[in-house]
Amino acid sequence: MSLQKKTDTEWVAPLGWCLAIAFAVRILISIFFPASLRSDEIYQYFEPALRAVSGHGVVTWEWRDGIRSWLVPGFIAGLLKISATFGLGFSAEFVRSIFCFLSLPLVALSVWAGWRLGGRQGAWLCGLGMALWPDVANAGPRPLGEYFGGNIIAMATILGSIILGQCKDNPNQKPYILLLLCGFLFGLGAAIRFQFMPAAFFGLLFLSWKGGLRTVYPVIFSFLIPIIILGIIDYETLDYPFQSIIKNYYMNSTLGIANNFGKESKLYFVMQYIGLWGCASIAIFILCKKGISSCAFPFFMSICILFYHSCISHKEISFIYPSIPLLIFTALAGLVYYVQVEKNIKFINSVYLVVLCCLIVFHSGYEKEIKEKQVYIKIEKIASKQTYICGLALLYSEVNWADFGGYTYMKKGVPLYLFDSINDLSDHAGMYSHVIGTESFKEYNPEAQTVACKKNICLYKVSNACDKGQDFDQISKKLKVLGK
Structure with a gap:
């Protein structure tokens, strides 16, 4: 198809602006919306990391049973040490800012791929869309494996799409450095969250199918590096290599423990995202139909992730996260086609359309839930700022402990307590000075x-x-008594 003529430097301005916008948006989210959308973000990543460096951190059943890897929490622990070295204390905000930065290559690759599709205009549309789309922007500052590992899987896929395009343009030249990077990213994404391993294998198969065996050899070589590192980390921190995969699979799949947290239908993910995106879902579907021809790899990777996760009984909406940026990228490629080939939409109008769509989806689908999640963190932050506080008690019968920030957002040296009832609270009087409960607490303690x-x-x-x-x-x- 005939697209806008490309020059070697026209991607520079879109790249710089899109990265700046993406970083600013992600930093603002980390500042104004620090609460996790899933409690795992705090209790599976921040809390074990904080416990490793400070000695204090909430331990949940996954860590008691040894089904979690130290790969990401260990990295966070290192960031917390750096934060303390700079005089910031063990700052979650510092860690989130680093994750914001680490999410930017996804935007950069989208700019590059967009430039290959449609020159300067393609670079702007693909980069801006990836910078602003609510799901992708919200994932940036969060260390949750689905988000961090998912972004890396999405990066590897878009990079793989670029590589296949280069191989098609120059069949006799193989970009081996990019192939090594692509394989490493697939391996890293799978190491961070082993549930993405089928997606990584699909990526390797797709590259070998479209690019030939010479293409896949360096990809497989570099793919194995992070997987081997994961095995070594598990051996050093747990009992045996790959324990976080083997034992996790055994307990959640073989024993069915994950199903105790709820089962959902096979259409769960589709219906959830239609509900979140509203009318934008129709536009995405229409644009994807046009974008598939030029973005087959990202689109089919997205479908692959959606398909095999839909076959699992227990589902959380974040499980299929990497399919979202890939689906959005395919839709943006379709928008580039409408702008440059069919010329149904003027470029400036398409930019307005992308920005407006992102704002509407955020406001209608995400803003209310995100704001509700902030309540618990804001209350805990207020408690942490009290001049004198020697202990903070959470009343389990009135509030959800998992929505709080644990020791991650608590003042250093202040213990946290979890009590079942008013009687339990009274029996342990003298261990705490402050209590978090509902407004009805005053009825019991005027x-x-x-x-x-x-x-x-x-x-x-x-x-x-x-x-x-x-x-x-x-x-x-x-939590051990409660089986949590």
Whole structure:
């Protein structure tokens, strides 16, 4: 198809601006919306990392049973040490800013692939769309394996699409450095979240099918590097190599523990995203039909991830995350086609369309949920800023402990406690000075001083001193009793 003529330097401006916009948006999200959309972000990544460097962190059943890898939490622990070295303390905000930066190559690759599709205009549309689409922007500052590993799988796929295009343009030349990078990214994404291993294998098969065996050899070689590193890390930190994969699969799939957290229909992911995206789903479907011809690899990788995850009983909406940026990229490629080939849409109007669509989807599909999640973190941050606080108790019967930030957002030296009921709270009086509960807590303790309330969640001061010993592991021991 006849597209806008490309020059060697026209990608520079779109690249710079799209990266700047993407980084700014992700940093703003990390500042104003720090709460996790899934509790795993805190309790499977930040808390074990914090425990490794400070000695304090909530331990959940996954870590007690040894089904989690230290690959990402170990990396976060290193970032927390760097943060402390700079005088910032063990700052979650610093860690999130680094993850924001690490998410930018996905935008850069989208600019590059867009430039190959449609010159300067293609670079702008693909880069801007990837910078602003709510799912992708929200994933940037978050260390959750689905997001961090998912971004890397998406990077590898888009890079693979670029490589296949280069091989088609120059059949006698193989970009071996890019092939090595592509394989490494597929391996790293699979190592971060082993549930992406089928997607990585699909990527290797697709590259060998379209690019030939000479293409896939360097990809397989570099793919194995992060996988071997994962095995070594598991051996050093757990009991045997690849324990985080083998034992995780055994407990969640063979024993069916994951199904205890809920089962969903095979159409769960499709219906969830249609609900989140609304009318934008129709536009994405129409644009993808045009984009498939030039973005077959990203599109079919997206479908592959969606398909095999739909066959699993227990589902969380984040499980198929890497399919989202790939689907959006395919849709953006379709938009480039409409702008440059069919010329149904003017370029400037297509830019407005991309920005407006991103804003509408964020406002209608995500803003309410994200704001609701902020309540618990905001209350905990207020507690952390209290001049005198010697212990913070969470009333399990009134609030959801998993929505709080654990020790990640708590002032250093202040223990957290989890109590079942008012009687349990009373039996342990003297271990804490503040309590988080609902507004009804005042009915049980009229003398409690209300410090702050966000919606129905309130922070109360109930004592001026703690005359009993501190127990930083109480909440971990309580979760063990609860089977959490």
